[in-house]
Amino acid sequence: MSYLVVTDAAKQFGPSFMALNGVSLSVERGEFFTLLGPSGCGKTTLLRAIAGFNDLTSGEITLDGSNLRVVPPHQRDIGMVFQDYAVFPHLSVFDNVAFGLKPRKVPAAQIKTRVTQALEAVRLGAMAERLPAAMSGGQQQRIGLARAMVINPRLLLMDEPLSNLDAKLRIELREEIRDIQKQVDIATIYVTHDQEEALAISDRICVMNSGKIEQIGTPQEIYGNPQTRFVAEFVGTLNIFQPGAALDAMLGKLGLAHAGAATWAVRPEHLDLAGPDSDGNGSATLPGTVSKYTYLGREAHVQVETPAGRLVVQLPNPGMAATREAGEAVSVLVPRTAPMSFSANGARMGG
Template sequence: MAGLKIQGLAKSYREVRVLENINLDIASGEFFTLLGPSGCGKTTLLRTIAGFQSQDRGEIIVNGERIDHKPAHKRDIGMVFQDYAIFPHLTVAENVAFGLKARSLPKSEIRTRVDESLAMVRLEGYQNRLPAEMSGGQQQRIGLARAMAIRPTLLLMDEPLSNLDAKLRIELREDIRDIQRRLGITTIYVTHDQEEALAVSDRICVMNKGNVEQIGTPFEIYRKPLRRFAAAFVGTMNFVPGRIEGGRLSIGSQSIPSPAGGIDGPIEVAIRPENVLLAGDPHRGEAITLKGEVRKVTFLGREAHYTLSTEAGEIVAQVADPERDFIEMEGRPIEVKLPLGRVALFKSNGDVVEAGQG
């Protein structure tokens, strides 16, 4: 197992800066996900670690040794690609054995590792089939088995599930996570799918425009966002304008003692839909109460989503297992509560306002 450290990494294409001063410290055996929208630099970062392209400056260090001067084939890295990248003219076993043969291992060891790797991805008995005879999910399992067969120091995965249907994605992401935990391989995983990142990761790095916005556990990224971009990108978040002045927080016509000291000026108030409380919901503790109207109700079976017009702006609320009376509320006036314990406040520069600062 190996830890990975990236220091001051930067990359440009002509005049466009794709990566800007990236610093990461990834622990041995960690499942670390690079999450962000298309064009944020996550795949460029992964390919730079793999050695498929070089950085303009910065260092890539594995187990205390710089590897950025080494060619890709000498970095001891396994790679799983979005488009499977398996050889159509080779059998399943020959695909998995490809990297092993390049390392000149004995035939008996190659056979053993191929069988072990295929068993890990639940493809026992498929050794002699061609990829064309396999489903998309099975082809991606071949790519995963091939990457693991070489027993790499690092395993890199570039959106490996994006070409699969929704049900298969969920099934395969669970398999990937289980295998990674069993083997303890340090893994860097690229995705733009927030749910996927939350489901599989030990830690997540949210990226935007070549920069790191926030690094944290799935819980921290979702429940304790430090940057407005991370709050908006991961899951659904309501944002309404507010202001802190003279030690009070004002939203719409409502004013309460501010949970954050030492700051004055405009802010944004953020809250997840599942934390918004509607009339009748029990709550203890301080909350911002807004007057509003139910504009739309979307019933989804186990939950319902409410689009609310309030004095502070539009807010979406989510109610689990709603009663019938709660479904038939369109056009009705309603009180909306935003519990302070579930609210995040963001400055105009995108930084979170720390409670009690100053």
């Protein structure tokens, strides 16, 4: 049986609004599990229900086989890290971390050992006596992480812990959080709306939308094999083909047909560009005119107007020679394996 099991969780606010609507998932021991979805989709509501800060309207949560409904929040042994650092500026780093142990009546000698260990784990060992006020946002968030870990929690919950940090620090700290989590081996549920962060940090990702789960899978499964149009668009970018004769001809050339497919789409990095008269060399071709060229260092995005709609083609490692001018005639190459199809309700059909 899985370590944490959420079964058919629902949370209603007000007369009719469902913040969670039939959410079922399970998290394994030691797993780094991420809730990913747009603002308002119910991530925090689910996390708070697991922590015991709010009750579910219906559904069940079990941790290590026991039902959490009857366990008050302070007895759940769950560590939490929030977006706000929530450090006490007038307490030393040591005392900030020790604060988590206060209500637990831990003997003084043990406090010293455990706080020291937690500070070592987040690499703040040398700063135990400092006041947090003078420390960076990244360091303050590591204090928060140490405080969550010092209670030896059965589960670690993190709600957008990196949102208040600048981009570069966010990337550094997410690597650290992942390393620390693997080292302490505590099952962790991590909340973010940042798809790249989710891909980088997670063992598995649960994509949520409007209080429901769209898909649960490894980063590779979520990105490489999205099961709904929502997942495909939220994680990564998607070109949607315009329906019509050009699309039909292209699908015909590729031998692709799905009766009832409402939408055909393709990822920018699966397309390529060639000269206007290219035969496609096994790929289908769409004639087009470049309307924009965006150079991004390790990649370039070429926007092309075609009879099947506007497509963005992502080219890796663009050298000087790869530059395309607006107005240039090109062919967009669509490999057989690139197109994905979705039904009218957004479910993945094929491709």
